Amino acid sequence: MKVSYYPGCDLYTKAKVLNDSIKASFKVADFDLKELTNWYCCGTTFTLARDNKMSLIAPLRILAKAQKENGLLLVPCSICYNTLKRANYIFRNDQETLGIINEHLGENYDGNVEIVHPFEFIRENQDKFKSGIKRSLGEMKLGCYYGCYLLRPKDEIGFDDPEAPTIMEDFIKLMGGIPVNFPLKVECCGSYLIINSLEAALQMVYKILKNARENGAEALITSCPVCHYNLDNFQDKIVKMHPEHKPIPIFYFSQIMAIAYDLPTEVWGLGYNKVSPETLLKEHRIL
Structure with missing residues (x-):
C-alpha cells in the first residue's frame, strides 16, 4: 500500500537515519512511503502571529500537493507535523x-x-506492524520523550493528552520493549536556545536525562530532530558541568523498529548516534 509521505528538510541532512530507517521499516509492514513530488520546506517553527498569512503559504503548497494524491499525509518530523497540523487547523x-x-x-x-x-x-x-517483528528487544528499558511539538497546542494538534500521553509507550510495547514513564517526558529540551543560550539549554537537557535515568530508562526514543540533536549531541558538555552524569543513548523511534524487524545493521544507523548505543545493545544481546 502506498502512503503519501512528507520527510521535511532535516530528514535529508542531520536526521537522515530517521528517513532511511522509517522507509525500510514501513516496507516490512507492507507500506510503501511515497514522497510528495517536488515538496518544499514547511516553514519550520509555526508563527505566533495569526495575521501573518505569508507564513501559511509553504504549508498550503504542501497540503495542496497531498490533496491531489490520496488525502492522507504521513509526517515523521515532530516540527513539520506541528507546523502542518496548526496551519491546517x-x-x-x-x-x-x-x-x-x-x-x-x-x-x-x-x-x-x-x-x-x-x-x-x-x-x-x-497487526501489520507487529507481524514483522523478528528480533527481541530483551529487557531494554526505553524512556519515551515527547517534547513539545507533538503535543501542543492541544486543540490544534490533537495528538494525545499533552500532560500524560501514552502513544509512544504503546509503540514500545508493540515493538516488544519495556517503556519507561518519567515525569519530564513532556518538558521542552531547550529547542533553539541551544544556538544562543547554550548553558540554559544544557541545563534543561540535563534535567530531562537525569529524570529519565532516575526512573529506570536505559535509553530514550524521540521523533523530533531538534530534540534528538539537543539530547544526543551535547552530553559530553553535560558531563563537564555535571561529572556524575552517565551518558544515555538517544534513538529515533524508527531505529527501534529497524532493530525489532532485524533489518541490516546499516539501516539501524548506529553511526549517527553521538552517544553510542552499542554497549547497551550488547548487554541485551541485541548486537
Missing part, C-alpha cells in the same frame, strides 16, 4: 484566510488532508 476554521492563500497560489485546497504522525498510523495498523 487555520485552513479548516478560517475560510477567509484559506481563500486568500488559495487565490495567491492558484490552488484549490479544501482543508481536508489528514496529517498523520507515524505513531498514529502504527496505532491504527498494529
